[in-house]
Amino acid sequence: MNDSFVTIGKPMKKVDGLAIVRGKPAYTPDYDMPDALVVKLLRSPHAHAIIRSIDSSQALSIPGVVGIFTYQDVERVPYTRAGQGYPEPSPYDTYLLDRKVRYVGDPVAVVAATTEKAALKALRKIKVEYETLDAVFDMKEASKEGSPIIHDESDCSGVYDNSRNIAAHFVMDIGDVEKTLEECEFVIRRTYHVDTQLHAALEPHNALTYLDPVGRLVVISSTQVPFHCRRILSRILKKPIAEIRVIKPRIGGGFGGKQSVIAEPYAALVTLKTGKPARIAYTREEVSMATNIRHEMSYDVIVGAAGDGKIKAISLHGISNTGAYGEHCLTTFMVSGSKTLPLYNKVDAVHFGGDIVYTNLPPAGAYRGYGAPQGLFPLDCAIDELAYEMKMDPLKLKEMNSIREGETSPIFEIMGEGREGVPQIMRSCKLQECIDLGRKAIGWDSKWGKKKRNGNKVRGVGCALAMQGSGIPKIDMGAATIKMNEDGSFNLLVGATDLGTGSDTILAQIAAEVLTVPLEKIIVYSSDTDLTPFDVGAYASSTTYVSGNAVRLAAEKVKERLLDLAAVYFEKDRSELTLESAEVRSRDGSSVSLSELCTMHMYTFNQQQISESASYVGEESPPPFAASFAEVEIDTDTGKITLVNFVSYADCGLALNPIQAMGQLEGGSMQGIGWALYEDIIYGKDGRMLTNDFFTYKVPSRMDYGKLTCSLVDSYEPTGPFGAKSIGEIGIDTPIPAISNAIFDAAGIRLRHAPFKSERVLFEILNMEV
Amino acid sequence: MRIAFTVNGRLHELDIDPGEYLLEVLRRIGYKSVRRSCNSASCGTCTVLLNGKPILSCSTFAVSVDGQNIETVEGMADGDKLHPIQEAILEEGGAQCGYCIPGVVMTGEALLRENPDPSDEEIRLALNGNICRCTGYEPQNRAIKKAAQVMRGEIDE
Numbered sequence: 030m031n032d033s034f035v036t037i038g039k040p041m042k043k044v045d046g047l048a049i050v051r052g053k054p055a056y057t058p059d060y061d062m063p064d065a066l067v068v069k070l071l072r073s074p075h076a077h078a079i080i081r082s083i084d085s086s087q088a089l090s091i092p093g094v095v096g097i098f099t100y101q102d103v104e105r106v107p108y109t110r111a112g113q114g115y116p117e118p119s120p121y122d123t124y125l126l127d128r129k130v131r132y133v134g135d136p137v138a139v140v141a142a143t144t145e146k147a148a149l150k151a152l153r154k155i156k157v158e159y160e161t162l163d164a165v166f167d168m169k170e171a172s173k174e175g176s177p178i179i180h181d182e183s184d185c186s187g188v189y190d191n192s193r194n195i196a197a198h199f200v201m202d203i204g205d206v207e208k209t210l211e212e213c214e215f216v217i218r219r220t221y222h223v224d225t226q227l228h229a230a231l232e233p234h235n236a237l238t239y240l241d242p243v244g245r246l247v248v249i250s251s252t253q254v255p256f257h258c259r260r261i262l263s264r265i266l267k268k269p270i271a272e273i274r275v276i277k278p279r280i281g282g283g284f285g286g287k288q289s290v291i292a293e294p295y296a297a298l299v300t301l302k303t304g305k306p307a308r309i310a311y312t313r314e315e316v317s318m319a320t321n322i323r324h325e326m327s328y329d330v331i332v333g334a335a336g337d338g339k340i341k342a343i344s345l346h347g348i349s350n351t352g353a354y355g356e357h358c359l360t361t362f363m364v365s366g367s368k369t370l371p372l373y374n375k376v377d378a379v380h381f382g383g384d385i386v387y388t389n390l391p392p393a394g395a396y397r398g399y400g401a402p403q404g405l406f407p408l409d410c411a412i413d414e415l416a417y418e419m420k421m422d423p424l425k426l427k428e429m430n431s432i433r434e435g436e437t438s439p440i441f442e443i444m445g446e447g448r449e450g451v452p453q454i455m456r457s458c459k460l461q462e463c464i465d466l467g468r469k470a471i472g473w474d475s476k477w478g479k480k481k482r483n484g485n486k487v488r489g490v491g492c493a494l495a496m497q498g499s500g501i502p503k504i505d506m507g508a509a510t511i512k513m514n515e516d517g518s519f520n521l522l523v524g525a526t527d528l529g530t531g532s533d534t535i536l537a538q539i540a541a542e543v544l545t546v547p548l549e550k551i552i553v554y555s556s557d558t559d560l561t562p563f564d565v566g567a568y569a570s571s572t573t574y575v576s577g578n579a580v581r582l583a584a585e586k587v588k589e590r591l592l593d594l595a596a597v598y599f600e601k602d603r604s605e606l607t608l609e610s611a612e613v614r615s616r617d618g619s620s621v622s623l624s625e626l627c628t629m630h631m632y633t634f635n636q637q638q639i640s641e642s643a644s645y646v647g648e649e650s651p652p653p654f655a656a657s658f659a660e661v662e663i664d665t666d667t668g669k670i671t672l673v674n675f676v677s678y679a680d681c682g683l684a685l686n687p688i689q690a691m692g693q694l695e696g697g698s699m700q701g702i703g704w705a706l707y708e709d710i711i712y713g714k715d716g717r718m719l720t721n722d723f724f725t726y727k728v729p730s731r732m733d734y735g736k737l738t739c740s741l742v743d744s745y746e747p748t749g750p751f752g753a754k755s756i757g758e759i760g761i762d763t764p765i766p767a768i769s770n771a772i773f774d775a776a777g778i779r780l781r782h783a784p785f786k787s788e789r790v791l792f793e794i795l796n797m798e799v
Numbered sequence: 800m801r802i803a804f805t806v807n808g809r810l811h812e813l814d815i816d817p818g819e820y821l822l823e824v825l826r827r828i829g830y831k832s833v834r835r836s837c838n839s840a841s842c843g844t845c846t847v848l849l850n851g852k853p854i855l856s857c858s859t860f861a862v863s864v865d866g867q868n869i870e871t872v873e874g875m876a877d878g879d880k881l882h883p884i885q886e887a888i889l890e891e892g893g894a895q896c897g898y899c900i901p902g903v904v905m906t907g908e909a910l911l912r913e914n915p916d917p918s919d920e921e922i923r924l925a926l927n928g929n930i931c932r933c934t935g936y937e938p939q940n941r942a943i944k945k946a947a948q949v950m951r952g953e954i955d956e
């Protein structure tokens with residue numbers, strides 16, 4: 030099928046690759062604006078406090094300090110930083126600046142100065158008097174009676190129960206789990222807990238703002254969601270959408286961390302207050318503790334199966350920690366069920382539910398996987414535990430019970446983006462192929478259950494299966510505009526944002542394929558709210574599927590237009606013409622190149638601009654699938670865990686660009702490996718994040734893994750552009766359960782709390798020996 | 800104070816603050832490929848070569864490069880012709896967001912100057928300080944290996 034395409038399915042080099050490897054200025058901090066004011070935020074040293082007074086007079090007298098703004102200087106507008114569809118399924122519980130601070134790092138004052146030095150000096154000279162309040166950091170304590178109430182303000186909205194710090198709540202039932210369990214021969218009841226994680230994108234959050242000559246606000250920002258950013262800025266700054274322009278240059282990594290509107294408002298505020306350009310650049314410490322992090326979650330999981338291994342009931346009841354603010358709180362929680370439970374679709378009863386609670390910790394937000402890895406850990410590992418209980422090969426048990434092509438699950442219909450979902454049948458599901466290939470690559474049959482020992486080292490293998498989605502159906506929309514130039518090149522304008530995933534290239538490939546031109550003829554511009562059509566942005570694994578479909582539709586419209594115009598030019602019937610290799614060919618053998626045709630239409634004949642737009646909303650969200658396998662070695666003297674090999678096979682539909690798709694799987698897997706083994710956030714007793722730099726927060730490096738083997742299976746999704754589904758998130762879902770299962774296979778130790786630190790393994794070994 | 804140093808063979812003479820770091824100064828005079836990420840000598844994003852050896856410009860005082868030679872990724876390509884490491888990174892899919900790439904290219908270049916035929920392990924070791932959050936490292940490691948082969952004339956570009 031691949032061979033019939035010219036550009037699609039080929040490992041094309043990135044359209045922006047040359048600029049990247051040459052280190053060209055392309056990111057927000059690379060924009061020169063010599064007279065831009067430096068914006069710095071004074072942040073709360075307390076996890077929970079009321080501001081009694083702020084005295085900025087001394088700070089204001091420092092030469093170079095232009096302004097200092099506090100909650101007294103800004104209008105109080107409750108909002109959510111979550112960059113998601115509107116109206117957002119997240120509570121409006123955030124204020125640009127508030128009298129109350131809710132975590133260590135919450136902004137207290139905005140300083141604008143002509144130099145960085147002056148701004149930093151001013152931060153030290155602002156005198157703030159706080160009345161400290163009791164704080165709560167443990168999510169299980171937060172909703173108990175007597176806990177301090179974090180959102181006691183009267184004007185926040187959309188919070189489930191302020192009085193108990195419950196930001197959101199969700200419950201769903203299919204059948205009767207307890208009753209079904211009575212019929213089960215084997216039942217596993219466990220509790221699993223997964224800690225939070227930092228995005229650690231290499232480019233820190235930053236923005237540059239200024240007023241254009243007619244007084245419109247221009248915001249250049251490293252954002253995944255320029256259109257949501259514009260809408261949110263309009264709301265909180267009380268400036269009409271028409272007077273705001275958000276430009277997204279190249280982004281130095283996002284992973285969901287730039288799907289919230291975080292730094293932009295403060296620079297914009299300074300520009301609006303002073304009329305001057307302003308620049309804000311978060312330090313690494315600020316990025317870590319004051320943007321957003323992953324939701325910590327804990328689940329009580331129950332799995333019941335009949336004697337033959339048929340899983341009959343699953344229950345996931347949990348709690349999620351949203352930190353001080355509730356951005357993405359409900360939806361990440363729902364995704365932890367909706368993108369995991371349909372995987373085991375042969376059950377009679379399912380329960381899913383729980384609370385998402387506030388604590389006085391940094392706000393959690395969107396993060397690659399968006400809850401799915403937090404849900405998959407308990408689900409997959411509980412099934413693994415079940416298999417051992419049944420004396421069965423866990424891979425076999427998972428294989429037996431998981432979803433296949435042509436099948437469905439009622440969960441799809443029940444759980445959507447903070448509301449009901451959409452029913453769907455798996456038109457493409459090559460999970461079996463992923464399992465078969467992965468099993469071979471890791472050597473499952475010769476390694477599993479063998480506990481290979483070599484002195485004090487034991488080896489074992491583990492597996493995990495996963496699914497994700499492709500965009501949010503019936504909510505998220507992408508659009509594309511294609512404009513033709515007289516040389517036969519095309520400008521492709523998209524609101525989608527390439528965070529480094531290669532989506533600009535993939536979208537260009539789609540347009541090039543439809544228009545039958547070489548990739549170089551497609552010039553991509555993404556994205557600028559003034560120039561590019563609307564797109565919800567890059568998240569939820571949506572760009573290839575949703576925006577890609579929009580590009581395909583727009584390109585097809587252009588193609589139709591070209592054929593219509595050529596028919597007039599040739600004085601032939603439209604049906605006699607075809608578009609091939611950048612030419613319109615007639616059945617009689619005559620042809621005209623696209624450049625000739627367009628030059629004519631611009632300068633001499635039937636003069637007009639050829640340009641079309643199209644939009645697309647997914648009717649469904651076809652999941653990609655993956656089967657992953659980990660081989661670990663445990664040193665029983667020290668507890669040290671070594672990842673020997675990680676193998677992951679994925680079905681992402683037709684990979685429009687195999688190199689880029691593989692890169693997503695490899696990169697996602699590595700982030701998952703980091704989360705499983707190395708990345709560990711530590712807070713002080715006062716709620717301060719102690720691991721807020723790259724010294725203390727360990728992002729995996731090149732020496733931290735043995736082998737990483739990722740691969741794609743052949744697949745075709747009929748609803749996707751040229752058969753594609755998504756691949757951006759699924760890689761991060763499996764490492765935690767696969768590694769946990771492998772540790773058990775190696776050492777007989779079940780670690781139910783991720784990350785898996787070597788000391789935890791050692792303690793368990795010591796325990797066993799006692 | 801006034802210092803003079805060369806960047807990619809070009810002489811720069813300028814006034815700096817005594818406490819200024821090289822990263823800041825290089826960006827100020829237009830070498831935007833030198834990027835800040837952690838600012839604490841732990842990610843490798845800001846790597847440049849000082850007299851041929853990789854250093855972290857975020858934690859090197861600008862004054863200490865007075866009279867020395869600096870190389871950045873802007874100087875790696877020969878006109879339109881990319882350096883083999885740059886080329887290999889593109890071919891192997893070693894660049895996603897690209898923020899880490901200048902540091903990776905410079906560290907890779909320093910490695911290959913010293914050791915034109917590194918093993919997989921030596922590549923990982925040399926580039927261990929260059930964090931990449933996007934790619935999962937494998938394609939970048941492969942790219943360095945391939946570039947080494949090209950530079951040794953074993954495979955065609």
Ligand code: FES
Nearest residue numbers: 836838842843857
């Ligand atoms: S910015 Fe210099 S090492 Fe991270």
Ligand code: FES
Nearest residue numbers: 895897899931933
């Ligand atoms: S490509 Fe993004 S950090 Fe390396």
